[in-house]
Amino acid sequence: MLQTLKEVIFSVFETMFFLFPEVVENEKDLPDMPKDYFKSTLRLNDNKWLLILLGSEKLAEAMAKNFLGHVGPVDESEIADVFREAVNVIGGNFLMKLGNRDHVSLGVPEVEKCRRFPGEETARDFCGGLSFNVDNEFCGVCIKDIHG
């Protein structure tokens, strides 16, 4: 399942945002943990799973600029909306790639801007899923079994 998610991340980031994430296996190789970051969530499969996408503020800004084709600055509402749409597209494509022939239930994605708490020093502290380096910016993705 994580391999499928990884493939979807590569594909969506490349197609939508012209960005090329690299998987980071060792925490020591991760970019610095961001102080401010965006978090978007999406409930999948009749609320069984929660997909979480995390990205540093700089990464989220780059995603918004690339997606919207803006040369100048993007405002925070645009950044949040694009980051919210990212988890939506990742979730839809992930379920499709899993080959789920049953009813595919996607929730309505949510987004928030967060500030790192003391103690959240590593990618594992953030979400415990896949960690990526995208142009030296942190990105994390994970799926949580809500009922598990």
Added chain:
Amino acid sequence: MAYNVLIVDDSPSIRLVVKKVILMSGFDVGEYFEAANGKDALSVLEKNWADIILTDIHMPVMDGISFFKEVLKHPIMSSIPVIFITTEGRDEGIEETRKMGARGYITKPFKPEEIRKVMVEILGEPYGEGEDAPNLEGSDF
């Protein structure tokens, strides 16, 4: 002929990008209308005419499928071609909307050329003979 276009998506960014793609595609657009969900889109259609509708499926308040069902019930609105642009790319989902009468289905992330292709199938080529169509290949959204 100028076409009125209605774009329905809860993401303002997606609405903006779809609008950009249509502009880049060279279609003569009269008016652009936007709505964040199916309910708002129905309100737009009560007061304005649209020649084509591009809509998402997963939206709060009223989703794209419910919106399409309402459009189909209407004696006049039911003639407006509807294209779905959505994250749900299952064959079953595509088939379901086609059976309902949708004229096109595009999955996110989409390439601008995909939107242009479906719109050309419905509205016809925006450029006359001898004019160069824009090359949208190689760009993604």
